Amino acid sequence: HSKEVAGGSYHFYDEKIGKRTIQNVKYENALYRALERDEFTLYYQPQIDYCNNRLFGVEALIRWNHPEEGLVPPDIFIPLAEQTGLIVPIGEWVLREAVFQLEKWHDLGFTDLIMAVNLSAAQFEQGNLHRSVKQVLAETGIRPDHLHLELTENQIMRNTDLAISTMNKLKELGVQLDIDDFGTGYSSLSYLQRFPISTLKIDRTFIRDILHDEDDRALTDTIITMAKNMGLEVIAEGVETVEQADHLVSRNCTLMQGYYFSPPIPARKLESDFLTNK
Numbered sequence: 001h002s003k004e005v006a007g008g009s010y011h012f013y014d015e016k017i018g019k020r021t022i023q024n025v026k027y028e029n030a031l032y033r034a035l036e037r038d039e040f041t042l043y044y045q046p047q048i049d050y051c052n053n054r055l056f057g058v059e060a061l062i063r064w065n066h067p068e069e070g071l072v073p074p075d076i077f078i079p080l081a082e083q084t085g086l087i088v089p090i091g092e093w094v095l096r097e098a099v100f101q102l103e104k105w106h107d108l109g110f111t112d113l114i115m116a117v118n119l120s121a122a123q124f125e126q127g128n129l130h131r132s133v134k135q136v137l138a139e140t141g142i143r144p145d146h147l148h149l150e151l152t153e154n155q156i157m158r159n160t161d162l163a164i165s166t167m168n169k170l171k172e173l174g175v176q177l178d179i180d181d182f183g184t185g186y187s188s189l190s191y192l193q194r195f196p197i198s199t200l201k202i203d204r205t206f207i208r209d210i211l212h213d214e215d216d217r218a219l220t221d222t223i224i225t226m227a228k229n230m231g232l233e234v235i236a237e238g239v240e241t242v243e244q245a246d247h248l249v250s251r252n253c254t255l256m257q258g259y260y261f262s263p264p265i266p267a268r269k270l271e272s273d274f275l276t277n278k
């Protein structure tokens with residue numbers, strides 16, 4: 001009897017993996033052509049200073065407009081792009097597209113606006129990143145400190161010596177380095193001090209239940225205090241309600257991002273909703 005169950009569950013498991021593989025192969029082939037077919041687009045999510053209700057930055061988030069499937073979320077295709085190495089040209093495209101977009105917004109008069117761009121592990125560990133960043137800054141004339149590059153704890157803890165030297169090289173260009181999804185990965189305080197970072201982004205899983213879950217509240221408080229003590233900025237991700245926003249302000253965290261302010265939106269919509277008073 002137990003054998004039957006085991007066999008049954010094995011069969012189910014196998015089938016699931018099989019399906020997922022077929023799905024991946026399908027996406028993989030399409031992913032190869034997506035760049036040249038111009039199927040990627042960037043959405044931008046506002047970053048708000050809740051103290052003065054001011055838009056201070058935007059985070060660029062990639063979207064894939066698959067010809068048959070419609071919008072494919074990055075959580076599906078970024079891992080696939082990582083496995084295939086396609087993430088390097090895709091990441092290069094994201095970087096250039098985002099900085100050129102920022103130049104347009106600076107030209108409209110929003111000269112303080114910053115742009116945050118997510119880096120993948122492969123992109124971060126690839127030797128050319130420094131050159132690509134330098135190049136696009138030179139082409140656009142964007143002041144380097146208006147560009148924030150987001151890395152996760154796990155990305156920098158994979159090979160800390162390499163990470164520190166890569167980060168130092170980027171820092172020498174004058175760009176800012178932010179730690180994304182902070183609190184979910186593995187990093188120790190002693191290491192954190194050695195990285196030339198400017199901002200911690202508190203992962204949204206801690207913000208979600210911040211009003212009711214004491215542990216999440218304590219952890220968030222700790223991250224905020226630690227960031228301030230280390231002279232770092234801190235941004236709360238995934239703020240969905242005014243109550244969460246008010247709580248964060250009461251804890252000294254005023255920089256926020258989340259659906260309460262806006263989901264990620266196309267450039268045009270960001271302009272019409274947020275960049276109108278100049």
Ligand code: C2E
Pocket residue numbers: 045060061062073074075078091094118119120150180181204237238239240257258259260263264
């Ligand atoms: P992330 O960098 O942590 O981006 C934040 C994610 O949280 C975004 O999902 C955003 O839409 C979502 N989000 C923002 N506010 C809220 C909120 O209030 N509630 C909830 N539930 N979610 C919120 P998205 O756009 O699907 O991106 C997912 C992840 O994919 C990103 O997480 C990032 O790790 C990765 N990603 C996105 N674009 C790029 C890219 O251009 N390059 C690389 N390497 N990774 C990217």
Ligand code: MG
Pocket residue numbers: 059118150180
């Ligand atoms: Mg991010």
Ligand code: MG
Pocket residue numbers: 180181201203204237
């Ligand atoms: Mg995040």
Ligand code: MG
Pocket residue numbers: 152180181
């Ligand atoms: Mg992330």
